[in-house]
Amino acid sequence: xxATQEHKMSLSSKELDEAISHAxxxxxxxxxxxxxxxxxxxxxxxxxxxxxxxxKKNEPLQLxxxxxxxxxxxxxxxxxxxxxxxxxxxxxxxxxxxxxxxEFDQILQLARTTGNSELIRKLMRPRDLKTAQKELIAAxxxxxxxxxxxxxxxxxxxxxxxxx
Numbered sequence: 333x334x335a336t337q338e339h340k341m342s343l344s345s346k347e348l349d350e351a352i353s354h355a356x357x358x359x360x361x362x363x364x365x366x367x368x369x370x371x372x373x374x375x376x377x378x379x380x381x382x383x384x385x386x387x388k389k390n391e392p393l394q395l396x397x398x399x400x401x402x403x404x405x406x407x408x409x410x411x412x413x414x415x416x417x418x419x420x421x422x423x424x425x426x427x428x429x430x431x432x433x434x435e436f437d438q439i440l441q442l443a444r445t446t447g448n449s450e451l452i453r454k455l456m457r458p459r460d461l462k463t464a465q466k467e468l469i470a471a472x473x474x475x476x477x478x479x480x481x482x483x484x485x486x487x488x489x490x491x492x493x494x495x496x
Contacts, residue, residue, distance in 0.1 A: 348392045355403040369411045377415025461488040
């Protein structure tokens with residue numbers, strides 16, 4: 333009985349390969365992946381080539397039915413429009429505030445004038461020790477006293493000592 337099941341599986345795979353080759357000839361494709369554009373997916377658009385491979389391996393009967401319905405038995409097979417996808421980076425966080433660079437600089441300046449060191453620390457990007465050291469040396473060379481820069485240098489030094 334096992335031999336007959338294997339025979340049916342190999343026979344169905346031969347039939348599937350023939351159906352795929354006929355479909356490729358009908359649409360004028362050079363690769364199997366081109367067939368995917370003619371087979372609709374359940375959730376819109378055409379099936380992905382990974383899905384095509386999965387169907388070919390695990391569900392050959394379902395794939396042959398799809399091929400027959402949409403390519404082989406069709407007078408003129410029609411390509412399926414691709415699924416609409418959102419542009420990259422289009423997912424907006426609902427709790428995030430959009431602040432322009434100039435507005436951010438104004439907020440930071442207000443925090444500096446009021447002397448709110450906690451807010452300044454939250455708004456300023458964290459500096460590593462080398463960056464803080466370079467910026468502090470550059471400020472000293474320009475004869476500029478910047479307490480926030482000194483505080484960020486002290487914090488970076490403390491973090492470096494804690495890691496060591």
